[in-house]
Amino acid sequence: MIDTRNRTRPTARALVGLAFLLAASASPADDAPLRVIVLGAHPDDCDIDAGGTAALWAARGHQVKFVAVTNGDAGHQSEGGGALARRRRAEAQEAGRRFGIAEYEVLDNHDGELEPTLAVRQQIIRRIRQWNADIVIAPRPNDYHPDHRYTGVLVQDTAYMVMVPNVCPDTPPLRKNPVFLYSQDGFQRPNPFRPDVAVAIDSVVEKKIHALDAHVSQVYEWLPWVESVLDTVPKEPAARLFWLRQQRSGRPLADDVRAALRKWYGPRADAVKDAEAFEVCEYGRRPSEADLRRLFPFFD
Numbered sequence: 001m002i003d004t005r006n007r008t009r010p011t012a013r014a015l016v017g018l019a020f021l022l023a024a025s026a027s028p029a030d031d032a033p034l035r036v037i038v039l040g041a042h043p044d045d046c047d048i049d050a051g052g053t054a055a056l057w058a059a060r061g062h063q064v065k066f067v068a069v070t071n072g073d074a075g076h077q078s079e080g081g082g083a084l085a086r087r088r089r090a091e092a093q094e095a096g097r098r099f100g101i102a103e104y105e106v107l108d109n110h111d112g113e114l115e116p117t118l119a120v121r122q123q124i125i126r127r128i129r130q131w132n133a134d135i136v137i138a139p140r141p142n143d144y145h146p147d148h149r150y151t152g153v154l155v156q157d158t159a160y161m162v163m164v165p166n167v168c169p170d171t172p173p174l175r176k177n178p179v180f181l182y183s184q185d186g187f188q189r190p191n192p193f194r195p196d197v198a199v200a201i202d203s204v205v206e207k208k209i210h211a212l213d214a215h216v217s218q219v220y221e222w223l224p225w226v227e228s229v230l231d232t233v234p235k236e237p238a239a240r241l242f243w244l245r246q247q248r249s250g251r252p253l254a255d256d257v258r259a260a261l262r263k264w265y266g267p268r269a270d271a272v273k274d275a276e277a278f279e280v281c282e283y284g285r286r287p288s289e290a291d292l293r294r295l296f297p298f299f300d
């Protein structure tokens with residue numbers, strides 16, 4: 001026998017309210033601020049992958065949040081554990097302030113140990129929903145670093161689940177799937193990165209370098225140690241900022257990134273020195289060219 005005790009017919013008022021909510025969420029005003037969430041494995045990855053584009057969005061009043069999926073507590077040659085996690089959290093907060101973004105959250109998962117578990121997937125589903133994201137950016141799921149790779153897998157695995165009400169029912173689902181984008185990398189297998197969108201960041205490259213400069217434990221200590229160039233890092237702050245700029249800007253752009261810049265900017269693309277590129281993930285919402293021009297309001 002079917003138990004009907006808890007079955008109630010929806011009232012007309014409730015249906016009208018529901019219809020209004022659906023209409024409102026399905027047709028956001030074209031001039032509403034965009035809501036962008038960038039996820040990286042470590043507290044500096046979002047900055048490197050999408051910091052310039054984030055600064056451009058933020059300067060136009062759009063809402064950008066960075067999320068580091070691990071706390072970075074393995075990323076140093078002589079420090080570690082809770083003390084390093086606290087240092088890196090503070091560095092990330094300062095970098096977020098320098099970029100001008102709305103939030104920089106560091107999740108308390110151990111660095112170097114990230115796995116694509118249901119628990120971490122749920123952490124990410126909740127973050128994307130709470131941010132009510134229009135755009136989600138994350139690494140591709142093939143990368144030398146397992147934390148990067150699994151961040152890619154984890155975010156990709158949310159690209160439908162963010163809309164499913166019975167998944168993480170404590171956090172209201174999104175009514176429209178965001179556009180999911182991969183950030184650029186140089187890996188060739190099983191397929192190379194495809195720059196669907198390329199953003200010129202010359203106007204904010206100084207801001208990006210200044211923000212990266214906040215990650216002292218990384219850009220001046222850990223990464224140079226990994227690359228055996230620690231003895232080339234100047235000690236004096238202005239000199240090391242100059243050194244960082246030499247490392248991080250003005251590198252030759254890949255031919256396909258230059259071609260993508262030409263598609264979006266026309267002939268002006270030839271003068272661009274620094275860019276960030278993104279590939280559309282086929283599991284999220286499939287944007288048209290007009291959608292991408294609305295989501296990346298930088299090309300005119």
Ligand SMILES: [Zn+2]
Nearest residue numbers: 041042045148
């Ligand atoms: Zn990383």
